[in-house]
Structure formats: C-alpha cells, structure tokens
Amino acid sequence: MSKTVLVFDSGVGGLSIYEPIRQQLPGLNFLYAFDNACFPYGELSESRLVERCCQVIAAVLARHPVDLVVIACNTASTHVLPTLRQTLSIPVVGVVPAIKPAASATRNGCIGLLATPGTIARPYTHRLIQEFAAHHRVLLCGSTELVVQAERKLMGQAVERAVLAEVLAPWQQGEQKPDTLVLGCTHFPLLKQEIADLLPDVALVDSGSAVAQRVCHLLGTQPASSEKKTSRAYCTRDDDKAARLRPTLQAYGFESLTCLV
Numbered sequence: 001m002s003k004t005v006l007v008f009d010s011g012v013g014g015l016s017i018y019e020p021i022r023q024q025l026p027g028l029n030f031l032y033a034f035d036n037a038c039f040p041y042g043e044l045s046e047s048r049l050v051e052r053c054c055q056v057i058a059a060v061l062a063r064h065p066v067d068l069v070v071i072a073c074n075t076a077s078t079h080v081l082p083t084l085r086q087t088l089s090i091p092v093v094g095v096v097p098a099i100k101p102a103a104s105a106t107r108n109g110c111i112g113l114l115a116t117p118g119t120i121a122r123p124y125t126h127r128l129i130q131e132f133a134a135h136h137r138v139l140l141c142g143s144t145e146l147v148v149q150a151e152r153k154l155m156g157q158a159v160e161r162a163v164l165a166e167v168l169a170p171w172q173q174g175e176q177k178p179d180t181l182v183l184g185c186t187h188f189p190l191l192k193q194e195i196a197d198l199l200p201d202v203a204l205v206d207s208g209s210a211v212a213q214r215v216c217h218l219l220g221t222q223p224a225s226s227e228k229k230t231s232r233a234y235c236t237r238d239d240d241k242a243a244r245l246r247p248t249l250q251a252y253g254f255e256s257l258t259c260l261v
Helices: 013-024 045-063 074-087 099-107 117-121 122-132 145-156 161-171 188-200 208-219 239-253
Strands: 003-011 030-036 068-071 108-114 137-142 180-183 203-205 231-235 254-259
Touching: 003 045, 013 068, 013 188, 013 208, 030 045, 030 122, 045 122, 045 231, 068 074, 068 137, 068 208, 074 117, 099 108, 099 122, 099 180, 099 203, 108 117, 108 122, 108 188, 117 122, 117 137, 137 161, 145 161, 145 188, 145 231, 145 239, 161 188, 180 188, 188 203, 231 239, 239 254
Parallel strands: 003 030, 003 068, 030 231, 108 137, 108 180, 180 203, 231 254
Antiparallel strands: none
C-alpha cells in the first residue's frame, strides 16, 4: 500500500517543496494543508504559531492516516519541530535555508540570503551562516512582499515586477554582488523565473531537493503501484482567495480543496 505524506505551510509556498518530493517519489499519496486563515506566519507570536501548526496538522491526521509530515515553512520549522516530534509517532521533516550548499557553490565568496524578516533575524539562521559560511560574505535581505507576490502568482494574478526589482536592487549594483542566492523562504522558488530575469548571472539555491532526499531516505523507494493515488488539499479559510488557488492546486495534481473548519 502506498505511503502518504502531508506537506504543511501557512500558504502555497510549500508547493515548492512538494514538487521535488513528488518528482523523486511519484508513488506516494500526498496531502497538502495550508493555514490561510493565519497567513502569514511571520506575523504570529511563537506560541500562537506552534498552536496553529499543531491544530491544523492534528485536523488533517484525524481524517487521514499519514506516514510522514513535512513542515514546508522556514518560519514554522524553526519553532514547531520539537513539539511535533514529541507529539507524533511518525517522522517530521522541516526546512532550513540552504546556506550549506550555497557555500559550496559560490565562486566569488559572496552569498545572498533572501528570506522573510523573521528568518533573517532568527539566531538559528545566523548559526547556520557561522557554521557553513563563516569564511564567505553573506548579504541578508528580508522581504514579506515577495511572499505576497508568490501568492498572487499562484492565484493567476500578475507578479508586480517593479516590487521585485526594488527588493533586489541592492544586489544588482555595488562593488561586490552575490554570485549565489539562497531562496530562504519556500514561497520564493515560485518566483524563480522572475528573480532570475533580474539577476541573470546569479545561481539560485533552495531547499526543495534536500528535503526530497530526506523524505526518500526516511520512507525508502516506493515501488510502482496500480492503486489510485490520493492527492488532496486542505485550507483553513474558504474564501475568494482560496477559490482562486483551486486551478493551481489542480495543476499540481490535487483533485480537491476542502476547508478544515
């Protein structure tokens, strides 16, 4: 019987983590849950964030047997992983900014980290930089507006490229530009093409493939099966914005979107 993975995020950024998992393990059943009622998570207190993550994940687990949970959000991963791992009997995988692979990939020794302001400020992020990129120059940029732009894109709305250009302007000029850019929020790979258009000579690095490899390690190779796969999405608020996401979720293979409350 095929195993089931739940991918969880505050919004649709987790799709950038789900997609490489699906590519590596197409035999899995997938559930995708996003807490749009409390989006964005960067504005919640730590206690509220942990409470919401646990509530939403528990609501999904009450409906479906799940073999592994992926917290596809840098902000949530930093806070909620210890609680979930104590509470659940199944593996829980989180995401962290891809500082380590960026440090290996850079040629000029200058790395950019593009993330939410919360991730930029978090001590955990600075420990990653100290551990894996202490001998490199790491330029930091925090933006919540790019999260909004990624959500707009997946709702079928136009990305405001002037907004992206303003955020990335410091890295388009100056004496030392990064040659490698860490997309440190799971929403940002959804804007990879737009970012690449503005920074054409910069290598973009994200956490998707590393998370997929971790899931593959924990679950093992899933043999091909003739049974029908399950791919369902859940939200926490059924509003017009959620409705506009339905075509995108269907394009990613999710046959339904259901509100958990």
